[in-house]
Amino acid sequence: MNKKVALQDLGYKDYKETWDYQEALFKDIVDTKVRNRREDAGLETQNHFLFVEHPHVYTLGKSGDINNLLVDEKILEEKGATFYKINRGGDITYHGPGQIVGYPILDLDNFFTDIHKYLRFLEEMVILTLTEYGLKAERSEGETGVWLDVGxxxxxxxxxxxxxxxxxxxxxxxxxxxxxxxxxxxxxxxCGIKGKAVTSLNVELGQKEVDVAEVKEKLLKHFTALFEAELVSEKSSV
Structure with missing residues (x-):
């Protein structure tokens, strides 16, 4: 099992461009697995972890409800935002400046084959990171993600x-x-959840701006511990 994970920080990058790049990395891993099964090739599959910050964009998951986007295309344009229907789970999500977006593209055969455990580990990575900032972050039953003041x-x-x-x-x-x-x-x-607020780390800490690089370092520390992974830094190729 290959527990090395190639880390790339893509910086400030268009959503569609990043999505296409994700798809290419994803396809490469899947193709390797198919070849291994057909030919007993014994090839090692790769793992990736992408950090990125997107311009304003709204994305709707495959089971999402378009009615959860409350404005039309004209308003989005005025706000400098774009919209995409995509192939992930979940409902509607916003990405934009000041947000750390992480895309782990992993062959779970290298770690564990349990998608629920995978999601819980991603949540735990964030919970442990926020704990370092003195926040009591937690899960909300039936609602994927990380929350404050649950219940x-x-x-x-x-x-x-x-x-x-x-x-x-x-x-x-x-x-x-x-x-x-x-x-x-x-x-x-x-995320299609009515009546629930959204917050940001700088708001919770009462700061104008939090050091993003520091937050990324903490996330990666907990990611490597939870997944027993070895990070290998790579220069961005997109």
């Missing part, structure tokens, strides 16, 4: 998640609000 009238989501998996290969991932403009969440019903 109270003040429950609010700080990290959204949505993944796709095929042949135990994952793509898409998580979006952690660090210095996000929360006004953009007002244009949708986040």
């Amino acid at each position: 109270t009238p003040f429950a609010r989501k700080i990290c959204a998640m949505g993944v796709r998996a095929s042949r135990w290969v994952t793509m898409h991932g998580f979006a952690l609000n660090v210095n996000a403009d929360l006004g953009y969440f007002d244009l949708m019903i986040p």
